[in-house]
Amino acid sequence: MNLITELIYMLSAATLLTAFYILLQPFIQSMIRTIITQSVVIGLISFAMAYYLRNIDFILLGLLVIFLRGFLVSYLLERQIPKRKELFREYTKGTPSTLLTALIVAVVGIFIVYFYVFSNLITDVAFGTNNIIVFPFVVIFLGIFQILARRNTLAHVIGYVEQENGIVLMSIFLIPVPFIVELTVFLDVIALVLIASIVARETSEHKNLEELRG
């Protein structure tokens, strides 16, 4: 393994760590800051891929990810937090059990990806080995798990943004020209964040079984 692939692996691992951090973080503002960090790390992965593939497109993509996804989306989200932003939080408990459940989700996800997707679907990857696809898949799974595990609407939206981050990361590794993916995903996210900010005004928390009430 040479240094640049090792760097890409390390940065991908860093995105996973930020995903776990978001999952455990009760403070909404801190979660949004971590989403910024995650987006910046994905931008850095894009720069590293630009060096790895000698392709200038990835530098533009990285800049787009950092500025649009990292800062614009986070700015829109952060405006939605009610008064006394730094103190607004969702009351969470049971860190070990949440972590262990997330671990099970991630591990089952890894094995599904490893034994089904690798062998049957993916044949060509821009990055040298196709094993790297595991990282974005786990980020997507953790985003879904975030939506399941939380009650706060903003936390749900953040889980969705994280999922989309995973899709962008996958596109960086997968397709030679990932601009289309970034643009469509970005439009998706902008629309969702705008709608979700209205929903967040309406109902700030979703309790169990609320949807089933007539």
Place this chain on the structure above:
Amino acid sequence: MAVDFALVAETLIQFLAVVFLCPFFIGVSNKLKSIVESRNGPSIIQPYYDIIKLLQKESIVPGNASNIFIYVPYLAFGVYSLISIVIPVILPQPIYFTATVDFLGGALLFGLAGFIKMLAAMDSGNNFSAFGVARVASFGVFSEGTLIVVFFAVALITGTINPYVTNNFLVSNPSAYLTITHVFATIAFLMLFIFESGRLPVESSGLMEFGMVEDALSYEYSGKLLAINKWGSWIKQYLLGSVLLNVFLIPWGLQTGVLGALEDIPIMILKWLVLIVILVFIETSLAKMRLFKIQDYLSIAFLISLFFLIFGLVIG
């Protein structure tokens, strides 16, 4: 069978160095911490004075305690001494008892020593000891798991669970040092070491009932038994720290042979200084974690080790 005197000498050097140097590192770490906190602090050799003082005092045994209470400090000391001659804590070369156990065996021996210490604490019949045991047991769920998983991670990288081969492999393959599994196993082991040595974000040392974890186990001990107990736990800290240094953090620089074994002692002291500086930095820049948060901390260490172990399997 002819006796290989070089091997005997190496074994003796390693054993004596571990047993007699471990209080020194505790002293250095306390002194450095007090310098950072701009206090004068105790002398570097204060732990030796403590041990000598306690060895001269009389032991008091609770009335309803059985013999287990009296024998366990010696047994635990013996188990830790055994571990000190089966893993590469000074010499990166097999010595007399090396073939007895591997990494997993070492982890199980640590578990054995912890178990008999808990047994003795329960035997004393003290309420404080009992809640200390409850705490140690509930934290042990994650800490022992992390210890074993970290060793599995090492086995995955190097293809063996023998600590000597691992050390050798990491020295000769610098690229293995930078793999994801190794990096995150190192982080998890460092977190575990901070917990086991009772340093600041966790701080289990001290006799304050709110935060005492490890010291609750020796709450009823006094005099000679207390000295042996303390000494044993210092050896444990030294062993864990040296595994961290020689297998995970800084595997380079160890010499072989009888003279090499003597040279290894100052080399280990230098390596430990690096580790102590890292620990003092962490200790003086973080606030103490509340007791019920320690479980969260350890579960994060467990998650990091297990998760990246599986990643190592997938990425290969």
